Amino acid sequence: MDLKRKLARLTGVGPGGKPASRMATLPEPSGEGRAPTGNVADGPGEANTFAPASPPTTVSHEDALLAPVPAEEGAKVEARGDVSLATVRPAPSQPVATSPQVSLAPARPSDPRIESLRRMLADWSERQGQTAARRGPTQPRPPPGPLPVVAQETPHGTVHVSERLLPPDHHHGSAPVAGALDVEGALVARLALHEDLAGVDYQRMLFLDTETTGLAGGTGTVPFLVGLAWFEGRSLRVHQLFLRKLGEEAPMLRVLAARMAQSSCIVTFNGKSFDWPLLRTRFVLNRVKAPAELPHLDLLHCARRVFKHRGAGTRLVHMEEQVLGLRRVDDVDGSLIPDLYFRYLRGGDGASLTPVLEHNANDLLLLAALLGEMVRRFRAGDGTAVPRDEDPRDLLGFASVALRAGDHTRARAFARAATRGSGTVGMEAHALASRLARMAGEPEAAADHLHQALQSARGFQAASLHLELTKLYEHALKDLAAALRHARLSAAAELPEDHRRRIVRLEGRIDRSTRARALDLGARPPRPGP
Structure with a gap:
């Protein structure tokens, strides 16, 4: 109240x-x-x-x-x-009796709450006036503008399109957009951990991003803007399909199906979980034949694996700022986009959707630039020297991806380069380099990496490293004394019963080895004198 x-x-x-x-x-x-x-x-x-x-x-x-x-x-x-x-x-013919100032009820005493509320209202009115004075005169709203799309007649019906063609030298941040054309299928497949992408013709890939009426998914969510981009030579064509009113999706979906039929794969960011399932549902609901499934490269999964050590999230705008060095100015917030579209449907200003189309176009350019940049950096670990100006956090991410892809040579090159990092990144890089060295049959190098990792490890991490050194010294280097020394420092890394059995076993092996050595010395005949 x-x-x-x-x-x-x-x-x-x-x-x-x-x-x-x-x-x-x-x-x-x-x-x-x-x-x-x-x-x-x-x-x-x-x-x-x-x-x-x-x-x-x-x-x-x-x-x-x-x-x-x-x-x-x-x-x-x-x-x-x-x-x-x-x-x-009173009736006109009947006078009524009156009395001088007759009060029918006693006067109510003054309520202090009323005075308090009056003072509060006065203070509130004064603050409102001061705020209005600071804001100055209100600027008149600009007149409504036209919708930033044009109607095009297609064999499938009328669609509303916004289109542009970017030259081959166009950059998005620090990366050239046309760099996506220079990727190798084998590297993309390893980076995405998806072998089906190895044989794709990346000259005909299709970048896809949608803007929708919500993020909940399901039949009530409508993609009102379908952004597409593909290469023509080394120029990138950005083609955005806009839904002028609800219920006119069929022509837009048919145009999308026709473009997909000419493409070799689709490239999205979180498209496997959101964009493509939503579009597939819209095909069914509008009784339009869905296109054949294409190989799908979802850069969100690649970015999560490679850039996870940055700790700043893997939203598309984060990738844009941290990897490509581009920060958008006056970009529309994604959470406001559905409301802007609903206002337009209620008769609002069509020009207010211009930032939405610009936001969608920037997302498409980012997909192309990010793909080319990630493959270029992943290519550097092919046995040649990794550039020293690379971020150790990203190098560690590339090493982990290469290891999962079975590319041990590339993984080891990235892991060694990542050991230049400090703190947790350096420790994890040394641990990974140790694992790769042991797989390559180099136990001494593996032990050296673990000792360097121990310099910055604490708590459970240090105990885990001591446990790895215990196994390495016991089984590969055959140094039981060193194995027992590290085993006594690894209690936090294993169950108490397992730890006790390991200590007992090592102590028993050392005792047996000592007795055997003593017996061997006693059984030797004395040397003859001169």
């Missing part, structure tokens, strides 16, 4: 400014020659002197009922709604 309603209730003023009190005060008649009168409620038989006819007098409903004003004398009692008020209107 706001301050004004509280004040109205405390002062007895009802809605609309009408008095809510059940009692009223009779007005004092004006004019000369007033005669003393009795109360309206005086009983019959008492002498009363009547004045000439006066205006209607308002009294409480209860007093009006008790007043001896017979119906046959023409008195009328009117009640207004559910408010307990009555108006006594």
Whole structure:
């Protein structure tokens, strides 16, 4: 309840400014020659002197009922709604008795809450005025502009399109957009951990991104903007299909199906989980034949694996800022896009959707630039020297991906380069390099990497490294004393029972080895003298 309603209730003023009190005060008649009168409620038989006819007098409903004003004398009692008020209107031929300033109810004492609320309202009004003064005069809103798309006639019907062609030297941030044409299928397949992408013709790939009426998915979510991009030579054509009104999806979906039929694969960012399942549902609901499934490269999965050590999230705008060094200015927030479209459907300004189309076009350019940049950097681990200016966090990510893809040579090159990092990144890089060295049959190099990792490890991480050194010294390097020394420091990395058995086994092996060595020395014959 706001301050004004509280004040109205405390002062007895009802809605609309009408008095809510059940009692009223009779007005004092004006004019000369007033005669003393009795109360309206005086009983019959008492002498009363009547004045000439006066205006209607308002009294409480209860007093009006008790007043001896017979119906046959023409008195009328009117009640207004559910408010307990009555108006006594004298008949033209019947005067009504009046009395000088007769109060039918005692005066109510002043309520301190009313004064407090009045002060609060005054302070609030003053603050509102100061805020308006600081803002200055309100600028008039620009006149509504046209929708930033044009209608095109296609064999499938009329579609509304926004289109542009970018030259081959166009950059998005630090990366050239045409760099996506220089990727190798084998590297893309390893980077995406998807062998089906190895044989794809990346000259005919299709970049896809949608803007929808919500993020919940399901049949109630509609993609009102389908952004497409493909290469023509080394130029990139951006082709955006706009849904002018709900219920006109079929032509747009048929154009999308025709473009997919000419493409070798689709490239998205979170398209496997959101964009493509949503579009597939729209094909079914609009009774349009869905296109054949194409190989799908989802860069979100690649980005999560490679850039996870940055710790800043893997949203598309994060990739744009941190990998390509581009920060968008005045970009529309994705959470506002559905509301902007609904306003347009209700007759709003079509020009307000221009930032939405620009946002979608930038996402398409980012897909092409990010694909080319990630493959270029992944290519550097092919046995040649990895550039020293690379971020160790990304190098560690590339090493992990290469290891999962079975490319141990590339993984080892990236892991060694990542050991230049500090803190947790350097420690994890040394641990990974140790694992790869052991797989390559180099236990001494593996132990050296683990010892360097221990320099920055603490707690459970240090215990895990000690456990790896225990296994390495026991089985590969055959140094039982070193294995026992590290085993005693690895208690936090394994269950108590397993740890106790490991210690007992190593101590037993050392004891047996010592006795065997002593027996061997005692059994040797003494050397003959000179």
